[in-house]
Amino acid sequence: MLDNLPDAGPFLSVNAVKTEIVRRGQGRPLLFLHPELGLSPAAPVLDALGAHFAVTAPSLPGYGHSEFPRAWSSVDDLAYHTLDLLEALDLRDAILVGVSLGGWVAAEVATKSCERLAGVVLVNPAGIKTGDREHRDMLDIFSLPQKELEAKCFADTRFAAFDPQAASMDEVHIRMRNRETTVLLAWSPYMYNPKLAGRLHRIHVPSLVLWGTEDRIAPESYGRTYAQRIPGAKFQTIAKAGRFPHIEQPQEFARAVAAFAKDSGIAPRK
């Protein structure tokens, strides 16, 4: 059962769900949805994005210190929560960015409503099924030993380093809780919503699928299919990065998002 952690940072109550929020920078609003690893408030990507945008980065429910209501069990719940968050913070014409599982959440959000969105960036997103019934699109992260998982996810596994002895109890607890939430959301069907691919046409704002080329969990063709399903979406790769380009290439990542916004005519805002 998912437990809830004590307060440890700035929280926002979103429809009565305690949500941990990091905010950085100024300009056009950008909502950043972290992947299954969760989000460190010290992540360099937050400052890198903050140089271009007014970044809001929540810990999704069940991740970090954010609450996970007992009645919840799906990415759908997280998508509605994110819509609630956009309203609660009154974010308008925002750029929605999500990585891996966060990309899945972002795609679900945008298929439900683009009302508050100016653009969508899906980064090595999960969430759709492209192959036949006997072929999984993504390697089963729940069946891989830790070292192998890291090697498949990262171009440089030094980015995956974690020493449970040096880490605080809180950090280890969050890491275990993030895993637990991920398995709850993505165990079966594994990392996809069977309905999502058929709904991607509803994303009618400028969109980019960004792909870390050294992702060995899902193939690049998966990302290309994703982009083809979204009207007018662009596909772009990011080198020397695996499944989590925002961790391995934070500057390049932020530049790519900023360039996409500029090219799409999404003007910076003061």
Next chain:
Amino acid sequence: MRVYHFTEQPYPDAWVKDAESLRVVLPTKLLDPVKAADLYHEYLDAWQLCDEIGLDIFVNEHHSTATCLTASANLILGILARTTKKARLLGLGFPIANNSNPLRVAEELAMIDVISRGRLEMGFVKGVPYEVHPANSLPVRHTERFWEAHDLIMKALTTHTGPFSWEGEFFNYRNVNVWPRPYQQPHPPVWISANSVPSARPIAQRGHVLGTVMTGYKAKDLFDEYRRAWADSGRKGPVPFDRLCYAGFVGVGHTRADGNRRGDMVMDYLRTNAIVGEAFKNPAGFIPALPAAQMIKKTGKMMFMSHDLFAKDGRNLGAFSDADLQCSIDGGLMFTGTPDDVYEQMVDFYETVGGFGHFLMMAQAGRMSYKDTEENITLFAKEVLPRLKDYTKARAKSWGIPERAVA
């Protein structure tokens, strides 16, 4: 005291050397169905023999593994329900949190109970972590799903007035109406396995049999917790012994050397039990985040499995899965030697943990032949069991504790 013979129906020819995992991913090209048929028949023959020599029968199940060919406990019990006459038939059991259809489980249990004319002992288990991959069952909220399945099965077996609907968090049925209804009324005895102290409480609250498997002297802590919870929930009098069960290993021989030789063969269970791929040992969410984190901080490793074994004097003997024959004897896991040795060890264990009413003995494992198995269980039944029954009966009387909840 009732004693149940147990084997996991192993397929040792597939225990390839240096295999990373004997479970979940082991390919079936390593199994010869002709050999498997022979083994099934031998294992069934040994259980059949139990019926003739006064032992009861205990069957479990595991999936996708060469350590246990019982992929369905109910199927084996279904066979034995017809072919045996006296033995109690214990399934411990049915991993109901992993089964996608508890209603089907209830139907099968009812059939076994009726065919056996009321000899089913109905055990439910939460299952081990490496069962979630074969079952595709969600590791998170596993305990909640277990209890919902339990509640549904109990209601299904005890409702005789036509269908009811069930719209739960995990299971949804429009028409629950199990035919036949059980032979034993209101329902067959319910057993639930537990290997941690807090897990004993909800079992006691429901008055079910607590089955603790290979926990060694730690069984005492579980039994004590069961007794406390029994009293806390307003039940009158001491806990009858038939509410408490312990499972261990047995090797008996005419000579001590022969008994120890058989005991050592049974140890092959332990030697192979923990050969499981890392990701399957620790499925995310199977152990809730906080206790998982506490374990990791304690050990410094991102792994959590296997309980420690303790000697009678409290000495830590190391991980259960690493125990050798001597550790197993010292840890109250293994009862081995001549019939006298085994009797004395069992009485000593019984006294140390405060008594129990059922003993599940793994008397076959690994490559132990039918001949060795036959002699192992026959010697136990003839040379150990009568004395043990007398002893525990007298002891229960002297403690003023009933042996049975229902006479």
